[in-house]
Amino acid sequence: MxxxxxxxxxxxxxxxxxxxxxxxxxxxxxxxxxxxxxxxxxSFCKFTTVNNVQFVGLDNYFKIWIDNTFTHAFWFTAAFTVVSTTLINVFAFLLALLLTRHVRGTNLFRTVYFMPNLIGGVVLGYIWQVLLNGVLTLLEKPLLSLNATYGFWGLIILMCWQQIGYMMIIYIAGLQNVPPDLIEAARIDGANSRQVLTRVKIPMVMPSITICTFLTLTNSFKLFDQNLSLTGGEPAKATQMLAYNIYDTFYARSGPQWKGIGQAKAVVFFLAVVVIALIQLRLTRSKEVQQ
Structure with missing residues (x-):
């Protein structure tokens, strides 16, 4: 049947x-x-609406690199992405190691660590703006919107707090799939805890590392909501990231030429994210262990 x-x-x-x-x-x-x-x-046109379009060729793409705000936003975003991706994955993996040791109450900790990921980016940005500015005021330091360095690290703290718990769940799933027999065999062969971690666990969880690195890298590069609400690009657009810079170009600047330039920036932004993500996937997948 x-x-x-x-x-x-x-x-x-x-x-x-x-x-x-x-x-x-x-x-x-x-x-x-x-x-x-x-x-x-x-992106190849000058326009005010989709019905009022004038073809200008590559002119918009040439003007992108004359705009200093875009080049600054690009390097600011690149630096932010490197730092946030590294910190998020390191701390998420360490937490996953701790929470897979069969410690009492691990399910509660997993839930608590994951909860920040459920909060919307705009709300999260305003919450951390109040918290960080309060701390900086107590320390008699400039506010986030008045100092680019503090704004940068404020964004890093916010991103780490939001993303670590989510990546931790993925790492926990990867660690739990490591065959216990493999770890036991390594210990019988005389491997200590550090060697088990570096020679057995990390190679076996490379698929999880690939996923988490991809997610954190693309999320960091595309960050918009938190940038808008935490620093607003201040001071003087010094903490403006790529996505926010494109939004600012398209909507905040007057003149039909800026919408076309903003559209060209969006295309360049898309290509940059795709290329970087593909390179990362190729590098991390090449290190995965065939099971």
Whole structure:
């Protein structure tokens, strides 16, 4: 009976698959593919609305690099991404190690550490703005919006606090999948705790490292909500990241040429994120152990 049922189900799927696929495919094309292609086309134009378009070729792309705010935002974002990706993954992995030692109350700790990831970015930014500015006031230091260095580290603290718990869950899943027999064999061969960690556990959780590095890297590079609410790009756009810089170019500057430049910045931003993510995936996947 089971085989007959499977055959009937398979025939039904082959017959009616368009009914299920086409609505989703149509929504994807209308909501993503077409706007994406249209957006690339607008990056070569000067426009105020999509019905008032003037083709200018590569002029928008040349003007990107003349805009000092974009180049500064690019390097600021790159530095932020390197620091936040490193810190998030290191601390998330250390927490995962601690919470896989069968310590009492680990489920409670996992829940508590994961909760910050559930808070919206804008709300989180304003909460940390109040907290950090309060601490800086007590220490008689400049506020986040008055000092670029404090603004940078404020963003790092916020991002780490929000993302560490989420990455920790992924690392815990990876560590729990390491075969106990493999660890036991390493200990029998005389490996100490550090050697078990570096020679057995880390190589075996490389798929988790690949996922977490990819997520933290792309999330850091695309950061917008927290940047907007925590520092607002201040002082003088010194803490403005790429996504916020594109938003500022497109909406805050007057003149039809700036919308085209903002669109060109968005295309460059997209390409940068794709290239960096692909390089990271290639590097980390090459170190994964085939199981």
């Amino acid at each position: 089971g085989n007959i049922g499977d055959i009937i189900m398979e025939k039904a799927i082959k017959k009616f698959w368009p009914v299920f696929v086409l609505p989703t495919l149509a929504a994807f094309i209308i909501g993503f593919i077409w706007p994406f292609i249209w957006g690339i086309g607008l």
